[in-house]
Amino acid sequence: MAVGNVSSVKEFILLGLTQKPELQLPLFFLFLGIYVVSVIGNLGLIVLIVLNPHLHTPMYYFLFNLSFIDFCYSSVITPKMLVGFVKQNIISYSECMTQLFLFAFFVIDECYILTAMAYDRFAAICRPLMYQVTMSHQVCQLMMMGVYVMGFVCAMAHTGCMLSLTFCDGNIINHYMCDIPPLLKLSCTSTSINELVVFIAVGVNVIIPSLTLFVSYTLILSNILSIHSAEGRSKAFSTCGSHVISVSFFFGAAAFMYFKPPNASVDDDKVSTIFYTIVGPMMNPFIYSIRNKDVHIALRKTLKKIFLLK
Template sequence: MSNEDMEKENATLLTEFIFMGLIYQRQWPILLFLVFLVIYLTTMVGNLGLIALIWNDPQFHIPMYLFLGSLAFVDAWISSTVTPKMLVNFLSKSKMISVSECMIQLFSFSFSATTECFLLAIMAYDRYVAICKPLLYPVIVTNELCTRLLVSSFVAGALHAFIHIAALFRLTFCNSNIIYHFYCDIMPLFKISCIDPSINVLMVFIFSGSIQVFTILTVLFSYTLVLFTIFKKKSVQDLRKAFSTCGAHLLSVSLYFGSLLFMYVRPASAQADDQDMMDSLFYTVIIPLLNPIIYTLRNKKVLDSLAKIFKRNVSSC
């Protein structure tokens, strides 16, 4: 039997992967479980609460808040893709995941991460039109355009995920079934492939890199024009309002794209596995937690609506 035949035979026996998990996971499993459980619950309450607020209040039924609600949905999705399995593994001895479950998790993560990139770019374009062309805003950013942009973002996210999942079927995993990560990400899978993954790595660099470059350039171009418009304003109140609206989005964009670029658009050997996990932890767990806080605290309409709901609940008690 040739070596290639042996590799294929071994690969067919592989039905599950084992996660190595986070640093210090074995020393402090209970503490890490409690910390990430609180983070996950807070993330879900924040994002789903924001969606409910936008859904129930007619004043938020405009493109800006529909985009924000979609971002909250994607943040809740990406957090739910990664965190529940990680919580189970904190308390489990096996830390295993089947190959099919791994592919589903990878697809779900790739779909939500890609969709978020496009949503952040769309939100930047929305702010550009609102601030630079306020009189034309209702004509340009219509509900029809809003729907098309949102549908396109989700379809693009699904297609991007399908491409990488389909490309994975050319690989076999017979060198090892140990994934040095806390969820099924594509780069750690390449490291345990017994077939050269160079083509797959190139595809990740081309497709993921192109998406990130396109969306980042859209954000930079939009906000460059926004800043020029802001500095032309003579009213201090207008300046504060514009900076308040754009500041939250710029912070969110910087955190998200910065961590993604650091993780994927770089040489594969530039960082250790532990550092890769810390980068991944940031944009799969921390950013979905921060986004609803960032957008809520910097948005007077949202705060006023929350205050009204709180007062109404208190008075009804």
């Protein structure tokens, strides 16, 4: 891709989450704790899925990828954010564009992996007799390939358009990361193409997952309500409950970010992005494991093996 960037700006200053000195240290320890829990939770879930053969199913294949994506994109954002609480947070132009690309890549991956998981639950509940065929290993691999391709294409589009902009004098980003809206405000050239790309990308990455999620869960709910056994309904609801919570958390925060009123403050943007970039990756391992008997069994087996080895 040809890039015509002639920016005089070689580095940016990230203002961070807040400028209040009395909040810097408490927030540093708060988000450090969140990040540590997120890393341990997601890597722990990845290890459990790899080590336990009874978790080698489509549902846990997608959960493995979700945990990997959550670990990666929280690691792209949080460490740099933590720096801003203890000193002036300077990021080079190339590091900023890299962070933008990786953030866009992983956040779009998250949209589609949650969509793939919804389809998997639809196949398991509404077409149980055809489940092994519908969600074969090859189909799951193709779906994951599609997830990562969509993330790569959209991230390349956003980053390529950003690289074509010129940043002349302003280098202070009123955010804790290199996100698209605050960067567009600093450009001294027209951002109309970038805004069009954002509009198209957000539209595609919201409409396709939203329609898939809506149709999947409408059919799932209809199927569950037709189950005569109370135990069967309870089991089906518990199977989908975790995913519904995760989807609501992620898409709710993202919708607040991108469909906010025009007069919304920058602080509102920061708060909403915190939920789906930092808090969400921490919550997902707990959402999918607290009431999950398979994960509990896998954890007990793994801990037993570790203690026996000692």
